[in-house]
Each structure stands twice: as structure tokens, then as C-alpha cells.
Amino acid sequence: MSEYSVRNLCSDDFVAIMGLERRIFGDEPPGVLGPYYVRLCCDVYAPTCFVALHGDEPVGYLLCFTRGREAHCTTLAVVPEHQGSRAVALLLRGFVRAIVDEVDACWFTVSPDNAAARALHATLGAREVASVLDYYGPGDRRILSCIDAARFDALRSRYQRLGLVGPRAVEHTPTTQGIDQIMGHLGAAS
Numbered sequence: 001m002s003e004y005s006v007r008n009l010c011s012d013d014f015v016a017i018m019g020l021e022r023r024i025f026g027d028e029p030p031g032v033l034g035p036y037y038v039r040l041c042c043d044v045y046a047p048t049c050f051v052a053l054h055g056d057e058p059v060g061y062l063l064c065f066t067r068g069r070e071a072h073c074t075t076l077a078v079v080p081e082h083q084g085s086r087a088v089a090l091l092l093r094g095f096v097r098a099i100v101d102e103v104d105a106c107w108f109t110v111s112p113d114n115a116a117a118r119a120l121h122a123t124l125g126a127r128e129v130a131s132v133l134d135y136y137g138p139g140d141r142r143i144l145s146c147i148d149a150a151r152f153d154a155l156r157s158r159y160q161r162l163g164l165v166g167p168r169a170v171e172h173t174p175t176t177q178g179i180d181q182i183m184g185h186l187g188a189a190s
């Protein structure tokens with residue numbers, strides 16, 4: 001029986017990720033990611049980008065980049081035939097392990113009608129902090145959600161209890177940066 005596995009993206013994954021984009025997002029606005037960004041994910045942001053495999057077949061992916069102590073998770077997607085499987089949990093596990101000691105906040109954007117993605121973000125501790133109109137074009141509304149520093153700390157503790165990350169290598173000084181400051185920094189509108 002084929003098993004699920006997750007690994008970081010690499011340059012050779014470009015064609016596969018573009019193919020998954022078309023399969024999963026091709027029929028709905030705002031459409032698929034541009035090849036330039038996907039190429040960056042494969043070549044530059046690979047340490048925080050993951051592909052889920054079923055056997056050797058790519059079936060899902062998570063794309064994220066970091067800016068300073070913030071992570072921006074731009075896509076989490078699994079092909080319909082493999083939704084409800086371990087793929088999504090393994091993607092999230094790889095992702096959290098990669099960023100948990102590197103950032104103090106993580107941002108997601110999601111369509112208001114995407115109940116599954118909103119539920120997943122909530123399980124990580126993300127709080128919905130803004131609803132922005134015209135985000136990807138006229139009439140397009142997106143919810144911005146954020147795991148802030150305190151919730152990130154709680155997420156790290158949960159992962160440590162589960163044995164998914166070790167104790168911190170160095171003492172952590174929690175950031176005082178709150179969501180309001182981050183929102184101002186992003187220029188997000190409620």
C-alpha cells in the first residue's frame with residue numbers, strides 16, 4: 001500500500017506544482033499562481049515550502065515564505081482524491097516544524113466560504129483579524145488570519161509535548177509584537 005510522505009520542495013518540482021495548481025485552482029477565481037512565484041518557491045523559499053507525496057505522486061503542497069520574524073503561508077492544497085487523508089496533517093507538521101523557531105507570527109489568507117481551510121488555520125491557533133474587500137480584484141473578499149506570538153508559543157509547546165520538536169536550543173525572548181502592530185505593518189484594512 002502506498003504511504004503518504006512530505007518533503008521540502010526542490011527545483012525539479014516546478015512542473016508538478018504548476019500542474020497541481022491548475023488541477024486544484026484552475027477553474028475558480030482568482031486562478032492559479034504565476035509561474036514566477038512558483039519558481040521562487042521551488043528555488044528560493046524551498047526550506048519553508050513542502051510537497052505531499054502518495055507513493056511517488058505529488059498530491060498536495062504548502063507554500064510559505066518568511067519576512068523577518070513573520071511567515072506568510074500563501075497556499076495549502078490537496079487534490080480532491082486525497083483530501084481527508086494524512087496528507088494535510090503531514091504538510092502542516094512539516095511546515096510548523098520549519099518555522100516554529102524562525103518566526104513569531106504567521107499569516108494566512110482565505111476566502112470566507114472556505115470552511116475547511118478556515119478550520120485548519122484555527123487548529124493551528126490562527127485568529128481571524130480582518131476581512132478585506134477587493135483583495136485579489138474587484139469584489140474579491142479575503143479573510144486574513146494570524147497566529148500571533150502568544151499563540152505561536154502555545155503551538156510550539158504543543159509540538160514539543162507531542163515530541164515533534166525538541167526543546168528550544170536557546171532561551172526564547174517572546175516578542176511583544178501584537179496583531180495590531182503587525183496589521184499596521186502590513187497596511188491591512190478591516
Ligand SMILES: CC(C)(COP(=O)(O)OP(=O)(O)OC[C@H]1O[C@@H](n2cnc3c(N)ncnc32)[C@H](O)[C@@H]1OP(=O)(O)O)[C@@H](O)C(=O)NCCC(=O)NCCS
Pocket residue numbers: 024074075076077078079082083084085088109110114115116117119120
Ligand atoms: C484546505 C484543504 C487543504 C484541507 O485539506 P483536507 O484534506 O480537505 O482536510 P481535512 O479533510 O483533513 O479537514 C481538515 C479539518 O478541517 C475540517 N473541515 C473539513 N471540511 C470542513 C468543512 N466543510 N467545514 C468545516 N470544517 C471542515 C475537518 O473537520 C478537519 O478537522 P478535524 O481533523 O479536526 O476533523 C483542502 O480542502 C483543499 O486542498 N482545498 C482546496 C484548496 C484550498 O482551498 N486551499 C486553501 C486556500 S490556499
